[in-house]
Amino acid sequence: MILAPGFTGYPLDRGDEMRDDMRNLDALAGDPRAKLLQLNGLEPVPGPDGGLSWAPLDESPDIASLALLGFDAGRVPHFARLGDPVPGQPAYAVWALLGGLSAPEAAIYAGARSLVDWHMRHRFCANCGHVTQPMRAGWARLCDASAGGCGAEHFPRTDPVVIMLAEHDGRVLLGRQPRFPAGRYSALAGFIEVGESIEDAVIRETYEEAGLRVRRVRYVASQPWPFPSSLMIACIAEAEDDAIRLDEKELEHAKWVDRAGVLASLAGDPDAPFIAPPPIAIAHTLLSWWAAQDS
Amino acid sequence: MILAPGFTGYPLDRGDEMRDDMRNLDALAGDPRAKLLQLNGLEPVPGPDGGLSWAPLDESPDIASLALLGFDAGRVPHFARLGDPVPGQPAYAVWALLGGLSAPEAAIYAGARSLVDWHMRHRFCANCGHVTQPMRAGWARLCDASAGGCGAEHFPRTDPVVIMLAEHDGRVLLGRQPRFPAGRYSALAGFIEVGESIEDAVIRETYEEAGLRVRRVRYVASQPWPFPSSLMIACIAEAEDDAIRLDEKELEHAKWVDRAGVLASLAGDPDAPFIAPPPIAIAHTLLSWWAAQDS
Numbered sequence: 332m333i334l335a336p337g338f339t340g341y342p343l344d345r346g347d348e349m350r351d352d353m354r355n356l357d358a359l360a361g362d363p364r365a366k367l368l369q370l371n372g373l374e375p376v377p378g379p380d381g382g383l384s385w386a387p388l389d390e391s392p393d394i395a396s397l398a399l400l401g402f403d404a405g406r407v408p409h410f411a412r413l414g415d416p417v418p419g420q421p422a423y424a425v426w427a428l429l430g431g432l433s434a435p436e437a438a439i440y441a442g443a444r445s446l447v448d449w450h451m452r453h454r455f456c457a458n459c460g461h462v463t464q465p466m467r468a469g470w471a472r473l474c475d476a477s478a479g480g481c482g483a484e485h486f487p488r489t490d491p492v493v494i495m496l497a498e499h500d501g502r503v504l505l506g507r508q509p510r511f512p513a514g515r516y517s518a519l520a521g522f523i524e525v526g527e528s529i530e531d532a533v534i535r536e537t538y539e540e541a542g543l544r545v546r547r548v549r550y551v552a553s554q555p556w557p558f559p560s561s562l563m564i565a566c567i568a569e570a571e572d573d574a575i576r577l578d579e580k581e582l583e584h585a586k587w588v589d590r591a592g593v594l595a596s597l598a599g600d601p602d603a604p605f606i607a608p609p610p611i612a613i614a615h616t617l618l619s620w621w622a623a624q625d626s
Numbered sequence: 627m628i629l630a631p632g633f634t635g636y637p638l639d640r641g642d643e644m645r646d647d648m649r650n651l652d653a654l655a656g657d658p659r660a661k662l663l664q665l666n667g668l669e670p671v672p673g674p675d676g677g678l679s680w681a682p683l684d685e686s687p688d689i690a691s692l693a694l695l696g697f698d699a700g701r702v703p704h705f706a707r708l709g710d711p712v713p714g715q716p717a718y719a720v721w722a723l724l725g726g727l728s729a730p731e732a733a734i735y736a737g738a739r740s741l742v743d744w745h746m747r748h749r750f751c752a753n754c755g756h757v758t759q760p761m762r763a764g765w766a767r768l769c770d771a772s773a774g775g776c777g778a779e780h781f782p783r784t785d786p787v788v789i790m791l792a793e794h795d796g797r798v799l800l801g802r803q804p805r806f807p808a809g810r811y812s813a814l815a816g817f818i819e820v821g822e823s824i825e826d827a828v829i830r831e832t833y834e835e836a837g838l839r840v841r842r843v844r845y846v847a848s849q850p851w852p853f854p855s856s857l858m859i860a861c862i863a864e865a866e867d868d869a870i871r872l873d874e875k876e877l878e879h880a881k882w883v884d885r886a887g888v889l890a891s892l893a894g895d896p897d898a899p900f901i902a903p904p905p906i907a908i909a910h911t912l913l914s915w916w917a918a919q920d921s
């Protein structure tokens with residue numbers, strides 16, 4: 332079974348080898364074919380077909396204000412503009428637009444959103460407090476020693492998160508956070524901490540959130556999640572029993588669901604035991620993968 | 627095959643549920659059994675048996691200067707002290723001491739080192755430049771709005787890295803960075819970027835570093851790597867051919883090695899084709915796993 336979680340399959344060549352050379356970047360920014368992703372703050376500006384929209388670059392753009400997203404098959408450079416936070420922006424307006432994005436567009440948007448957002452929230456040096464500047468074509472920031480800074484380089488964050496199904500006797504455990512829409516249940520999840528492997532984190536988080544001991548953790552799939560910049564790592568594990576003890580700060584309810592129930596929920600059956608997470612979420616991929624396994 | 631990469635299997639209960647309540651933390655710091663990990667900057671102070679060493683807490687310790695590492699089976703609280711960077715500290719003196727640490731001690735040390743190091747290098751708010759303070763028992767920092775900050779909370783970084791074997795016709799590709807000890811080769815590796823899945827990153831990094839197209843990426847194992855705070859994600863993938871085009875900024879050499887060569891290298895045979903990475907590195911785990919597969 333080939334898994335293609337949402338936001339994966341970034342279609343551009345990221346052009347890492349071009350990022351360090353300002354002469355290369357100036358040439359790219361002067362390419363008349365160059366394209367600039369149209370964003371309103373962090374939200375996509377939809378084109379007439381509902382997909383992403385792109386505009387030509389200004390003449391003589393300030394290369395330091397651009398992030399190089401990469402090159403398409405015709406070597407056309409694609410950029411996003413780095414800017415200041417937009418006050419009062421509607422949060423997550425993107426959700427209404429995601430249905431209009433193709434899978435490759437969703438992947439480009441995910442990378443661009445995380446990168447632009449990281450710059451907005453990391454304008455100062457965590458090491459010394461000095462103001463920093465973008466470098467490496469938007470893929471790092473420098474605390475410039477020649478301008479009074481400490482010389483530290485900072486790189487965009489990617490926060491790994493485990494998201495997992497605990498399995499017991501042909502059923503999987505699903506939980507409900509208070510902020511979820513009515514009826515929604517999903518896989519349990521949590522950030523991987525320093526000093527942990529993926530497997531360690533699955534075991535710890537399942538115990539913390541549901542009081543359940545699991546073993547035999549297996550990796551299933553991964554996806555970038557641009558809210559703001561997680562790497563979702565989907566796993567399955569065997570629960571030693573089915574007695575749940577909820578952490579009520581994290582989950583308002585949890586329940587065991589069998590294959591028929593998962594399949595009905597994924598199919599949108601109104602009598603299904605829960606409302607499934609949307610297809611772009613890796614929890615949906617994970618549930619689909621599990622439901623397709625031999626029992 | 628059960629894989630137990632180095633630094634995994636943290637033996638303490640991290641006690642996440644205790645981190646938010648200052649009264650709990652004061653009580654823990656007042657526990658006469660409480661233990662403080664002995665560090666010299668970021669390096670372990672070895673005990674008489676060569677393992678980690680622990681001391682009682684001071685009387686009336688400043689709880690804000692402590693990080694709660696967790697609880698052992700007897701519910702004894704274990705702490706590390708958060709401090710300032712130590713100028714002139716010998717870098718990576720830990721390597722000479724790692725052989726004296728048991729696997730659970732190595733895991734505790736990995737978590738403690740990454741956490742203490744993160745605090746040292748993140749004393750200021752990346753969002754506004756204001757000085758920040760530890761919170762959540764050392765598991766976050768607060769940019770205190772009541773002290774003129776912006777109110778942002780900051781969490782320790784964990785940077786996911788892919789490390790991978792490209793396989794072709796019964797051989798795997800190993801590379802050599804200029805900084806490696808003489809004779810050492812290892813798996814290719816690189817940071818996962820925003821907008822990438824694990825699989826996307828394996829494909830991109832193998833192409834960037836070796837000019838090799840790979841497919842069918844499979845996850846093998848993971849480990850925390852505390853230099854300073856990576857999550858190493860080990861994978862294997864199929865190379866479409868064996869023609870290498872090196873990125874000479876990253877690698878000074880790369881070569882294909884068959885199973886017999888990998889086994890000889892792991893065994894320390896002086897005639898082996900390369901010197902293997904040390905057992906605590908997940909590259910060693912990955913090579914051992916691959917060498918044990920049916921060809």
